[in-house]
Amino acid sequence: MGTSHGAGSRLGRAAHDLFFRNVHNRHLIYNTCWEDPRIDRELLALDGSSRVVMVTSAGCNALDYLLDSPATIHAVDVNPRQNALLQLKLALFRLGGFDDLYAMFGKGSHDGYARVYAAARPHLDAPSAAFWDRRIGYFDRHRGRPSFYYHGTAGTAAWLFTRVLLRRPALRAGLLDLMDADSLCEQQAIYTRIEPLIWGGLISWLVRQPWVMSLLGVPRSQLQLIRDGYPGGLASYLADKLRHVATEVMTRDNYFWRVYLTGSYASGCCPEYLRAEHFDRLADRVDRVRTHTTTVSDFLRRNPGTYSHFVLLDHQDWLVRHDRPALEEEWELLLANSRPGSRILMRSAAQDASFLPEFARRSLRFFPEWAAALHRRDRVGTYGSVHLAEVL
Template identity: 45%
Template sequence: MSQSTTFSNDPSLLFPPTAYPPRRKSEILKDWLFEKIHGNKLVYNTCWEDPRCDRAMLSIDKDSEIVMITSAGDNALDYLLDQPESVHCIDVNPRQNALLDLKLAAYTSLSWPVFFKIFGEGCLPDFAAVYTLHLRPRLQTASQQYWDRQQHYFQPGRKREGLYFHGSSGLFAWLAGRFMALDGQLRKDIDDLLESRTMEEQQIRYRRLEPRLLSRLLGSRSRQKVSLSMVGVPLSQRQFIEEESGGLRNYVRDAFRHIFLELPIHENYFYRLYLKGRYSKDCCPGYLKEENFELLKSRTKCIRPHTTTVADFLKKNPKAYSHFVLLDHQDWLAANAPAALAEEWRLILANSRPGTRILLRSATSRPETVPDFVRQRTRFRNDLSNVQAKLDRVGTYAGTFLLEVIK
């Protein structure tokens, strides 16, 4: 799933509904591995939501004031292409904000070729010197403390080479790649799939490799639990997946068929990254494209990272914001912190205005995490979300929901 799935995994990020009982001790023990993996780590080295779909649903303009969960910061940067007035990036994990802070520092101090080496390819041979001279002086203190210890992420020639094989989701990508490489023909077929240039060619290639890909990628149920924990999917979302699709294999199979049989893979930078460990210049997020570099460089001050919860941010920074982008963290909160959800929803509504749009995603196709009192003041914009869900290049969410405040 996605960040924080973006902090779908952190108990201190507040949100709630009503129909979910508190976790039993047995459930807490089952989620021990998840909490062990994510306790003090960078979880997401890239965003796992499609900003092209987001921007189509949100209609961002120069008057927009956005509150969103940071994740890896990629989508916040993509939103800047629509030139909003401000983007407040909220995350309870300071490491996620440290990654965004590093990207902001790189915009203000580096050329595009060096910027792309670091965040497009994930490696730079002289990263230590560039970091010391150009990046570190522009970082917040907490970010300095983090990157002082993690510069090896960007060093080439290591066993796990590059940013995108680090962090817990990056470790999963690296392990999955190593495991799939044991089957040389499967690795070749995956590479061929990524180079497909017509939908017919892509469909033929995917159908040929699907059984082997799913078998290698998913394995046993115990391995599936480890894999899901590494990519930021907590127990509560795993339960949604079981209910929604009858198991992870069915869920992933259906998602992959949407991605690989219905959408062109040559522009799908999400899967290229996790299968290759790097972007290419013609298949990468908008924030990495050379033609966008100068515009984004001029607008980085519009992004303001905050290491806190959504609720606490709104208490300290009351305002009528135009957009909230919540990713999928309500899935965790629905099952684990129901007492907190009402407070955050009330704060969101209190800091909205007529027309404010609220975007969230879920492992379930039903918007059960939206309380009744929120529904009374909003309307679901299914006319927008249903269309964009079909175009979403990630395709791993069963539900994409867009609410619009009406009063």
């Protein structure tokens, strides 16, 4: 009986991994970045001499970092669709029309999307153009889902969650009130009222489903880090993280949660790259951003140099469980292509950085108090930890 259960568990894990790989190999995952660049820029301290290597994700944060005028930003992602998304944003800056940029990526739809895309397409590389030729209808509000932010796999999960959450009038009103609250005290009162409604039967069931987590870009390795390291496991982790965001961080400018709740940003609650006052400055700098469809390790092998900043997001959570040699190789390349003082920023579902190779930790200086203090102000609030390291 124990053997049968073990075999079933192994089959379940294998099925989860297979589904996750299929999702990530075939689809746009992230339609917006899920890391707060406000704290990133404080930790990174970019300037005109900075040479940045970062994981692309949805490209929002590459544009945010560009406000600090680094010399170059290399946006690296193994998923070509993520680079296609950043390339489309860069193309809209090159076209020079803020209204078109804001309609597509601020409101999530544009009645003239086909016209805008026809003008933007010559600025895309061939793989990006091929992707958008098939998917530019994501910006058509009349085609099924009303917003770009409800497309891609994370967007599909957001669409599913919001359809469940917003069908209850009391919860819908409470969530919208929460986003517009004027103080933490008001937020705390609202959330106390609606928290039992959020964690109803269907939502509680959905967050336990591996396929839902895969759509959100969460691999089994990250789920296991949470189950192994967080008191109460995944359910407690999610409940505590949501409570923290709702009651301890101001929501009026929390564009991360607003966009998935409403399908759009607001003019006063949006990423910095979507603010009109930054448009001309960013348009002048977009040629400093270059996309690379490959792994971080392969990029560094092909483009050796001395880089001042690395932004790794949370991809090492996957490596630590599935490919330890690749994790060690990546750290060897990171250290070989840095200098004393180079900064490395990473996030994790784990509560600490003990998963890093020992030789890497010996070569780095960490700033745990500083990073932890900023982590508490993070508007996303879903990661277990944030780590800033400086190369010795």
